Amino acid sequence: MLTDKSLNRQEKGKFIVFEGVDGSGLSTQASRLHAWLEQTTGRKVLLTKEPSEGPVGVLLRQALNKRIQGLGADTMALLFAADRLDHLNHAILPALAKGYHVICDRYLLSSLAYQGRNFPLAWLKQINAEAIAPDLTIFIRVDPVITLQRIADKRFQVDLFEQENILREVLSNYNLLVNELGRKGQKIIEIDGNHALDDVSTEILSSVQELIPKFGVKNFQYQS
Ligand code: TYD
Numbered sequence: 001m002l003t004d005k006s007l008n009r010q011e012k013g014k015f016i017v018f019e020g021v022d023g024s025g026l027s028t029q030a031s032r033l034h035a036w037l038e039q040t041t042g043r044k045v046l047l048t049k050e051p052s053e054g055p056v057g058v059l060l061r062q063a064l065n066k067r068i069q070g071l072g073a074d075t076m077a078l079l080f081a082a083d084r085l086d087h088l089n090h091a092i093l094p095a096l097a098k099g100y101h102v103i104c105d106r107y108l109l110s111s112l113a114y115q116g117r118n119f120p121l122a123w124l125k126q127i128n129a130e131a132i133a134p135d136l137t138i139f140i141r142v143d144p145v146i147t148l149q150r151i152a153d154k155r156f157q158v159d160l161f162e163q164e165n166i167l168r169e170v171l172s173n174y175n176l177l178v179n180e181l182g183r184k185g186q187k188i189i190e191i192d193g194n195h196a197l198d199d200v201s202t203e204i205l206s207s208v209q210e211l212i213p214k215f216g217v218k219n220f221q222y223q224s
Helices: 006-010 026-041 055-064 074-098 107-118 121-127 144-156 163-184 197-211
Strands: 015-020 045-049 101-105 135-143 186-191
Touching: 006 107, 015 026, 015 107, 026 045, 026 135, 026 197, 045 074, 055 074, 055 121, 074 101, 074 107, 074 121, 101 121, 101 197, 107 163, 135 197, 144 163, 163 186
Parallel strands: 015 101, 015 135, 045 101, 135 186
Antiparallel strands: none
């Protein structure tokens, strides 16, 4: 028989995070997983992203696309952490509590990988101490040469971190972080994102299914 405690645990949604360098296809894959989870689990799924749509996230996006200039890297690191807390309190935690699954395009690992270029991990972890651990992190690994080409094909404007030397450093930080999380027993899967979008999606679905067997899927087709 289920105790109240185990029932609650079962009903709470799963928190799934996508990570990778700019242009890795995070938004596309997050939205495909969103469609799949909703269709196959019958549960509501919140699809969200960081920087969030909240007030601090809006400010950060203006700094990232250079509409606002002159914010220091330390200020940005604190803003990313503040946005995360606001996002958790206003969107992620309430959704999980209602039993929704939550898919978030970027989360804490982005701060550790991007701001980790300038600051010690210990400080970044401290300012993000309230950020709960995800149930699953999906890290999409793509070579920055490929991601920058994809970005150039899609738009004219180049955001703050979209340069090869920066993204190489970010990728090497991600490599260390992915190993660290794995050693600590957090669920993290690495996906080779250098292939066609559909192949990457298929790989993500089969990994998610393996990890969370009750998400079982029947004949689901992506609508591209
Ligand atoms: P991205 O999510 O790729 O946004 P877009 O919708 O414009 O494609 O870009 C967000 C940028 O912010 C990306 O360069 C990574 C960076 N970032 C950080 O540096 N730290 C963080 O904590 C987060 C969440 C994002």
